[in-house]
Every structure is written in C-alpha cells, then in structure tokens.
Amino acid sequence: MRGAGAGLLLGPLASPPLRAATEPLRLSMGSPMPQGHPATTCLAAALDAIRAESDGRIDITLYPDSQLGSELSMQSQLRSGAIAFSLTSASSLQTLAPIAGIPGVAYAFSGYVPLWDALDRGPLSERIRDALKGFGLRAFRIVDNGFRDVITSVRPIATPADLRGLKIRVPPSPLLTSLFRALGASPTTINLAETYTALQTRVADGMENSLPQIEATRVYEVQTYLSRTGHSWDGLWILAHGRTWDALPADARALIGRHFDDAVERQRQAFVQMNTQSEARLRAKGLVVNAPDQAPFRAALAASGYYTEWKGRFGPQVWNALEHHTGPLGA
Structure with a gap:
C-alpha cells in the first residue's frame, strides 16, 4: 500500500532535469556517525520511510561511520555535488563557515531549552543557515550530539591543571582546538573512525565527546x-x-524534508534517553567517573582570553545573538 505522498511523485519525478519515472532517483548521504548512534538509526529509518512512501522512486543510501571519508572530505564531496546529502558536525563546519561552530563556545548553553531555542528559530539560526547557503548548502535541522566530556587513559580531569600536556583527540574544530590549548592541553585532529586505534596505541592520551x-x-x-x-x-x-536539492520537484522536497524533521525529533528524544543511561553503563564497563566543578574551567578560559578572542572573531553582532540565548559569557 502506498504512503500518502507516493502518488504525487509519479509525474514530477518523470520531468526534467530528473530521470525518467521508470528509474528511481538514487542519491547518497554521508555521515561520520557510527552504526549504533541515534543519528544513524533515526536517519536510516527516515530514509526507509521515504523509500516506501515514494514506492522506491526516491532511494537515498546512507553511508555511516565515515565510509565516504573524513568530515572534511565529505564536505568537499557535498559541495561538489558528488553526494547529495550529509550529516556534518557544527564543529567541523566551522572550518568552512566560521559561524557554524558558534554553538560549541565553551560553557555557553546551560541546557537544551536555550540551545534548541537558538538553533531551531531566531536570528542566530538564520545567520548560520545563510552562511551555509553561501557555500551552496541547504541546512535542515540539527541533530543532537550532546554536551562533551573527557575520557583519558592517564588521569581523571578534576581541575584545569589536569589537562596540561594532555594529548587529546578533537574533531577539526578551531573552537575546540582553541579551548584545549587555552587550558594547556595538546589537541590533535584525528578522524573519528581512526580514534580507537589512536587511543589504543597512545598516539593520543584521550578524547572528548558525548557519552x-x-x-x-x-x-x-x-x-x-x-x-x-x-x-x-x-x-x-x-x-x-x-543545486541538487533545488532540482527536485516540490513534492519530493516536501516528502524528504518532512521525514528529515521527524528523524530529528526522534533522534533528539532517543539521544537524551541514551545519554541519561550512558554513565551507568560506562561505569559498569569499568570506567572511573568523576564530575568536576565547571566554574574553575570557565574562569581559566576567561583569564586566558578565550572568550574575548572568540567575540572578536565572530563579531559583536553574532556574539550578541549568541548571548541573547546564553547570557553574558566570559564575565
């Protein structure tokens, strides 16, 4: 039985510049996320629903776990049109459009209510989307990859001093690199798919990421x-x-966009549930867990000039848009 939108797709998918109706529209989507991450499972379900509702006429294949290369490589592939879609972290997008990384400013958001308010609507979200549009990219909603913690093989991190000299894996993010350098660590960019081996062989002492x-x-x-x-x-x-997106018929864009939005809602809910349960599971696997006071880390960053530097780099208008949701930073 067809989904509600399938009949609408028969005519438009047969018209130029798309292929004849007898051939499905085959598109690729790259992602750095592992198979077990909620972003992967929720997007895979959305692509299955798109495929079913269009009677197979829209066939988007997801390649998770960096199968198509690093995030920076997938950015290049997306911009050239070699792939039609990607899931790309805000932190790595900062190397392309600097404003895209602004949600990752250290200790900016106190929780999800101000975060989603900033990124789903309003001037900060519009500025980020417009910046990405300038590079030929169409941004949908953003999925959750969580507030980031530090995991190491050498010592727990209880104070900023514990980070000094630590070789820590970070994504290709100027903000995260700047953050850890300001705290005395030695950040190094390693492809996510290669991080396990880098930690196992002590190329890095630790990494930072969500649970x-x-x-x-x-x-x-x-x-x-x-x-x-x-x-x-x-x-x-x-x-x-x-350009690939704009070439699709309006009803095909509506179908894809609707399922992408639904996937984001499911992913955010699944991520919060998974995050809530993760610490107990990681303790059970033998990790020693501590929860340091964040205030000394914020104070150390403020004293280092971290917030002053990034306010200057983003510009006062963008920084004011951020502080509208976060309150004053670096004070």
Whole structure:
C-alpha cells in the first residue's frame, strides 16, 4: 500500500532535469556517525520511510561511520555535488563557515531549552543557515550530539591543571582546538573512525565527546577515566547540496524534508534517553567517573582570553545573538 505522498511523485519525478519515472532517483548521504548512534538509526529509518512512501522512486543510501571519508572530505564531496546529502558536525563546519561552530563556545548553553531555542528559530539560526547557503548548502535541522566530556587513559580531569600536556583527540574544530590549548592541553585532529586505534596505541592520551558517542565508538575499552566536564556542545546539521536539492520537484522536497524533521525529533528524544543511561553503563564497563566543578574551567578560559578572542572573531553582532540565548559569557 502506498504512503500518502507516493502518488504525487509519479509525474514530477518523470520531468526534467530528473530521470525518467521508470528509474528511481538514487542519491547518497554521508555521515561520520557510527552504526549504533541515534543519528544513524533515526536517519536510516527516515530514509526507509521515504523509500516506501515514494514506492522506491526516491532511494537515498546512507553511508555511516565515515565510509565516504573524513568530515572534511565529505564536505568537499557535498559541495561538489558528488553526494547529495550529509550529516556534518557544527564543529567541523566551522572550518568552512566560521559561524557554524558558534554553538560549541565553551560553557555557553546551560541546557537544551536555550540551545534548541537558538538553533531551531531566531536570528542566530538564520545567520548560520545563510552562511551555509553561501557555500551552496541547504541546512535542515540539527541533530543532537550532546554536551562533551573527557575520557583519558592517564588521569581523571578534576581541575584545569589536569589537562596540561594532555594529548587529546578533537574533531577539526578551531573552537575546540582553541579551548584545549587555552587550558594547556595538546589537541590533535584525528578522524573519528581512526580514534580507537589512536587511543589504543597512545598516539593520543584521550578524547572528548558525548557519552553516546563514547559508547558507540567503544573507546571505553582502551581508556580508564571519564570526567564529566560538559565543556562544549556539538550537533550535526543535515545538509543538502543546494543545486541538487533545488532540482527536485516540490513534492519530493516536501516528502524528504518532512521525514528529515521527524528523524530529528526522534533522534533528539532517543539521544537524551541514551545519554541519561550512558554513565551507568560506562561505569559498569569499568570506567572511573568523576564530575568536576565547571566554574574553575570557565574562569581559566576567561583569564586566558578565550572568550574575548572568540567575540572578536565572530563579531559583536553574532556574539550578541549568541548571548541573547546564553547570557553574558566570559564575565
């Protein structure tokens, strides 16, 4: 039995510039997220629903776990149109459109209510989307990859001093690199798919990420200490190659967009539930867990000039848009 939108797709999908109706529209989507991450499972379900509702005429294949390369490689593929869609972290997008990384400013958001208010609507969200549009990308909603913590093999992180000299894996994010350098660590960019081996062989002493990501990558097998620093938030934008997206018929765009929105809602709910349960599961796997006071970390960053630097780099208008949701930063 056809879904409600399938009949609408028969005519438009046969018209230029798309293929004849006898051929399905085959598109690719890249993602750095592992198979077990809620972003992967919820998006896979959405693509199945799109495929079913269109009677197979829209066939989007998801390639998770960095199968299509690093995030920066997938950005290039998306911008060239080699792939039609991607799931791309805000932190790595900062290297393309600097404003895209602003949700990851250290200790900016106190929780999800101000975060989603900032990123789902309003001037900050509009500025980010417009910046990505300038690079030929169409941004949908952003999925949750959580507030980030530190996991290490050498020592727990109880104070900023414990980070000094620590070789820590970070994504290709200027904000995160700047954050850890300001606290005396030695951040290094390593592809997520290669992080387990890097930690196992001590190329890096630790990594920072959300608890579900720590679980999904299984790095707990080669690390000892989990410190709930909550130093930064990161999410992943669902992006489309702009010209490919604009070439789709309106009803096809509506169908895809509706299921992407539904996937984001399910993912956010699943992520919160998974995050709530993750600490207990990681303790059961042998990790030593501590929850340091965040105030000394914020104070150390303020004293280092971190907030002043990033206010200058983003510009006062963008920074004011951020502080509208977060309150004053670096005071």
